[in-house]
Amino acid sequence: MKSTLENFAFVMILSLFPIYASGQSTADMVDVVEPYARASLPGISISVAFMALKNNSGERRTLVAAESPVADTVEIHNHVMSNGMMKMRKVAGIDLNADDTRLLRPGGFHVMLIGLKQILKHGESFPLELIYRDGSRDRVKVPVVDMNRSERFE
Amino acid sequence: MKNNRFIFIGIIAVVALSVGILASLLANRQVDKRQGITSIGGDFTLQSSHGPVTLSKELRGKVVPLYFGFASCPDVCPTSLNILATALRQLSEEEQRQTQPVFVSVDPERDDIEKLNLYADTFYPGMLGLTADLETIKEVAWRYRAIYKKVPLEDSAMGYTIDHSSIIYVIGRDGVIQSLAQHGTTPAEVTAKIKAALSNT
Numbered sequence: 001m002k003s004t005l006e007n008f009a010f011v012m013i014l015s016l017f018p019i020y021a022s023g024q025s026t027a028d029m030v031d032v033v034e035p036y037a038r039a040s041l042p043g044i045s046i047s048v049a050f051m052a053l054k055n056n057s058g059e060r061r062t063l064v065a066a067e068s069p070v071a072d073t074v075e076i077h078n079h080v081m082s083n084g085m086m087k088m089r090k091v092a093g094i095d096l097n098a099d100d101t102r103l104l105r106p107g108g109f110h111v112m113l114i115g116l117k118q119i120l121k122h123g124e125s126f127p128l129e130l131i132y133r134d135g136s137r138d139r140v141k142v143p144v145v146d147m148n149r150s151e152r153f154e
Numbered sequence: 155m156k157n158n159r160f161i162f163i164g165i166i167a168v169v170a171l172s173v174g175i176l177a178s179l180l181a182n183r184q185v186d187k188r189q190g191i192t193s194i195g196g197d198f199t200l201q202s203s204h205g206p207v208t209l210s211k212e213l214r215g216k217v218v219p220l221y222f223g224f225a226s227c228p229d230v231c232p233t234s235l236n237i238l239a240t241a242l243r244q245l246s247e248e249e250q251r252q253t254q255p256v257f258v259s260v261d262p263e264r265d266d267i268e269k270l271n272l273y274a275d276t277f278y279p280g281m282l283g284l285t286a287d288l289e290t291i292k293e294v295a296w297r298y299r300a301i302y303k304k305v306p307l308e309d310s311a312m313g314y315t316i317d318h319s320s321i322i323y324v325i326g327r328d329g330v331i332q333s334l335a336q337h338g339t340t341p342a343e344v345t346a347k348i349k350a351a352l353s354n355t
């Protein structure tokens with residue numbers, strides 16, 4: 001664990017490089033790959049964010065929470081298909097073993113944005129903070145994508 | 155505590171039984187090329203922002219791809235509706251004119267018809283967003299074997315969610331279901347099913 005000041009300096013230096021601005025996470029050795037959120041739908045105050053989490057830290061990490069200024073509450077959810085029904089549930093966390101890559105994808109794990117404070121528009125982006133069990137945080141920039149324009153069917 | 159367990163086991167039994175019945179219905183259904191799947195489905199009247207919509211009246215003569223879901227469903231419903239919309243855009247203009255996609259909300263408590271109209275239209279211009287009172291929805295869903303269950307999420311700011319089956323029903327011009335596209339389907343598969351229904355009568 002780095003001290004807050006060290007973390008701050010680290011982030012400040014890295015923010016000078018475009019890789020950070022493009023949504024690549026650098027702190028804490030968990031790469032957040034290709035994060036995106038769905039543009040909000042009219043009258044609907046929730047949305048969802050997807051990404052791949054690549055654990056390069058060499059040790060087990062657990063994503064337990066998330067925060068964002070665009071939503072009242074951010075939760076980590078999963079979907080399971082059982083008895084012919086898709087069931088969405090809040091989960092306590094997503095375990096990332098050393099060198100694991102976990103996919104947060106439609107129909108499975110996702111970051112749930114509840115009580116949106118603003119409309120999420122295609123082409124814009126917003127900050128999202130991923131919080132791990134050890135208290136460390138990753139701040140990522142999440143681009144907003146309109147499903148009509150690009151949906152990845154997987 | 156013990157009571158709760160019995161109730162829990164009871165619920166499991168009922169769900170297992172329903173799934174069994176559903177599975178056998180789907181397995182044994184007689185798919186007559188002209189008749190379609192007659193063992194499930196049927197006529198319905200639901201509410202839209204422009205008034206009531208009856209399958210055998212306003213929608214007669216059109217192929218109706220229909221999906222049961224709810225608007226605050228963050229992932230599964232938008233994914234399915236987007237697959238449907240993508241499938242519809244693969245059709246010719248004439249084919250699109252003869253097709254009327256419908257989204258039915260099983261969550262009338264959260265989804266009023268004005269909101270549903272806007273919601274459905276976002277995915278595909280002209281897609282209808284329909285709902286009704288809880289009793290009517292329950293009855294229609296039962297006939298279509300669309301299963302759903304309101305589940306409180308005590309640990310979540312969502313309050314509650316609705317577990318639900320995720321199936322696109324392709325209803326023929328005569329109101330009879332022609333085919334089903336199960337959860338995980340692709341736009342190409344849905345396009346093919348709509349085209350088949352369009353060319354059938």
Ligand SMILES: [Cu+2]
Nearest residue numbers: 077088112228
């Ligand atoms: Cu969710």
